[in-house]
Amino acid sequence: MAKTMTLRLAEVTVERLRLALEHKEQELRERLSAERAAEVVQRPEEPLDFGDWCQKSHDEWLFVNQNRLEMALLRDIQDARRRLEEGGFGLCGECEQPISARRLEAVPWARYCASCQERFVERPRGG
Numbered sequence: 001m002a003k004t005m006t007l008r009l010a011e012v013t014v015e016r017l018r019l020a021l022e023h024k025e026q027e028l029r030e031r032l033s034a035e036r037a038a039e040v041v042q043r044p045e046e047p048l049d050f051g052d053w054c055q056k057s058h059d060e061w062l063f064v065n066q067n068r069l070e071m072a073l074l075r076d077i078q079d080a081r082r083r084l085e086e087g088g089f090g091l092c093g094e095c096e097q098p099i100s101a102r103r104l105e106a107v108p109w110a111r112y113c114a115s116c117q118e119r120f121v122e123r124p125r126g127g
């Protein structure tokens, strides 16, 4: 038993979350590199006129958006892994209360507790 650990999560849970984070990070990395390769292949050499672009853009928008989400997720996962090593994992970045084990099981890279996260969703930053 490591008494120096500040988190209130059982060690077995922490170990499982660590593995989940590693697994997810690897999966994202593989998918992102595959997508980047596909993007290069599919890039049109000639600029499309506006009509063509509109037909095509929905797919591309989805693709770019998906990519951006995955990049953001990858960053969150890396942050969570750093917090696992350096301390602070499982504590809300806003109110510094412990994030519930159930929430961490569902979202191991969660930065905020459920109630702080809800506040952020209601009032997005950067407006």
Ligand SMILES: [Zn+2]
Binding pocket: 092, 093, 094, 095, 096, 097, 112, 113, 114, 115, 116, 117
């Ligand atoms: Zn909080």
